[in-house]
Amino acid sequence: MADSTLWWLAAGALVALELVTGTFYLLMMALGLAAAAVSAHLGLALTGQWVTAALAGGGSVLIWRLLKKSQPAAAPANANHDVNLDIGETVQVDSFHADGSCSVIYRGARWDATLAPGEATTPGRYTIVEVVGSRLILKTTRTSTSGA
Structure with a gap:
């Protein structure tokens, strides 16, 4: 051969x-x-x-x-192996329902929302920390203060 x-x-x-x-x-x-x-x-x-x-x-x-x-390294995925661009965005909560939930206007639509454990039901600005189905989970938005 x-x-x-x-x-x-x-x-x-x-x-x-x-x-x-x-x-x-x-x-x-x-x-x-x-x-x-x-x-x-x-x-x-x-x-x-x-x-x-x-x-x-x-x-x-x-x-x-x-x-x-x-080649540049691939971007790391989050724990759920998806990318949710809503997390980190802020919304304004004007009032809460008796059960602690609320409705917010976000991206031009009304969304149901609840607070993360330990959060007080006080109207104000909140940050989206999670999206469960079509419900937003919110935490109080922290603002930094400078001692001038």
């Missing part, structure tokens, strides 16, 4: 293994084996084929790692 055929079979085996495992580095190594197969077709000696496989496969792995390191 020709050297090039062995290189092609080995490259195909690595591609199949990569499909099963999802390891992108195996694909880079298969690229090196394919380069060795091409060098065998070009009549390079067996030693040259091995050097070609090592340089092409190892070089592509190194280049891939450098590219991965140059």
Whole structure:
């Protein structure tokens, strides 16, 4: 069997293994084996084929790692694995119902809201700390005072 055929079979085996495992580095190594197969077709000696496989496969792995390191890190997800842009926004509470809940106007619509545990039912500005279904959970907005 020709050297090039062995290189092609080995490259195909690595591609199949990569499909099963999802390891992108195996694909880079298969690229090196394919380069060795091409060098065998070009009549390079067996030693040259091995050097070609090592340089092409190892070089592509190194280049891939450098590219991965140059990419910015992914933004961390919150505990619920979603992004809720409402958290941190402020609303004005004018009055509370007898059960401690309230209604607020937020984003042009009326929302039901309740206070986080330990909060006093005092009208004023509140910060959205959680959204449960369609209900806002609020905490008192803290304002900093400077001693001038």
